Amino acid sequence: MASDAFDAMKHQMTEGAGFIAALDQSGGSTPKALGQYGVTEDMYNGDAEMFGEIHAMRTRIITAPDFTKQKVLGAILFERTMRGDIDGKPVPTVLWEDRGIVPFLKIDKGLEDEANGVQMMKPIPGLEDTLKDAAGLGIFGTKERSVIHEANSDGIAAVVAQQFEVGRTVLSCGLVPILEPEVNIHSGTKAEAEAMLKDEIAKHLDTLDAGQEVMLKLSIPTEVGLYDTLAEHPRVIRVVALSGGYSTDEACERLSKQPTMIASFSRALAEGLSKQQSDEAFNAALGSNIDKIYQASI
Template structure:
């Protein structure tokens, strides 16, 4: 990737109208994603066949007529997807050069067991090598997820510290990290947890040196506009929202009340899509989802 391409991608992330598609279901969540798509576990044999099915689904989404940079300004990829191809072209290259969609890579390896009301990221072995590979394939940034279940200040501070530590490694390899400390929508103390999280994120951002820019991916907050001042922080490229298990309609309704967040939805993007649909029906359903999420992100 040239410096010019990187600058254009960063400008699109900072100010582009639209949302980021999350196409990054990993090994653990792939069977569920395929099941929702109408591909049950008796329809493939073994892990390779499973990943073949999910790549086919993602390729179908990427090649749909409404999946372009006009509404989808970025896409988060699973590692295997990044190493795959669309019509013989590496996926990240295809996204940017053919569709003007900025490519990201999911880098976390799943979650530790819950402690102090949170789930930290598991260790990420070989991270620097993977980041260098991603940069070589034209990837702009990364995404790394932790989960907060309770308003536990100690746990939330530990999650944020780990996120910024991994983010520093990402920046050192020339990429832009999406820091994602998700607050569970099922938390009994969601609003309190979000207030603690906001303060911890602000402290982490204030400590970053100039040029060390990040993005934030956060659960749509209970208090509308809670994260607006984080979006205005000089070290923040953009604040994006995860759907967190809300239906597409509810996620979009909640997001529309957040003036400085755009969507980065996964399950909500693929809602109602099925392998068994004709291309016309599939493209119409996906186009409807894309338009709903786009409108909510404006």
């Protein structure tokens, strides 16, 4: 990617008003995402048709009238989507050149079984080759998810260490990592886990060199303003919030109380959308979701 394009994307992610759309449901979560969109499993045969349906859904979202940089700063893509096209043009190019939206790539390959109250990321084979391809396609950054289920200090330390280890590989390839150690919103020790997580992240941020900057994607914390000091850290471009299973309205209500976090919602963004809707109804429903999430983010 040309340095001027990278600089423009970084400026938008640092200073822009709006949120990041998460369009990155992968193999395991695709049937559920399609089901919410009114496409049941008896409506497609095999993975090729399934991924065709999800690509059509994402294309409909990306090309909708309200899906522009006025409210949507960035979009996180599944690898198949990154390598796909819309009307013959690569999806990352459509996002940045046509919509003014910064493209990101989901790079994790799912979660290990729970141990020490957390789920680590599975190994990511061929990561550096994927990152080189992503850079060539105009991708600005990446996203990697692990999950914390309880306030276990050893587990949380391991999750954060793995997040930063992968993040350093991303940085070495010239991209900006979004580190996503999600805290399960249903955890009985959510607030305690978040306090531990904040301290672990802060320790690792202090080990980054000048010029190594990351983003953080975190569950909306129980304590208002908990992550403000992370957002202000010189190695952090932005702290974004995941919806974590909250409804759009509840996620937005909770986020609106957090002064330094913006949204990066997936399910909440697509709430109420259906393949069976007319374009007018679809665009109205999506536009309403975009506006709610935008207002909560600013």
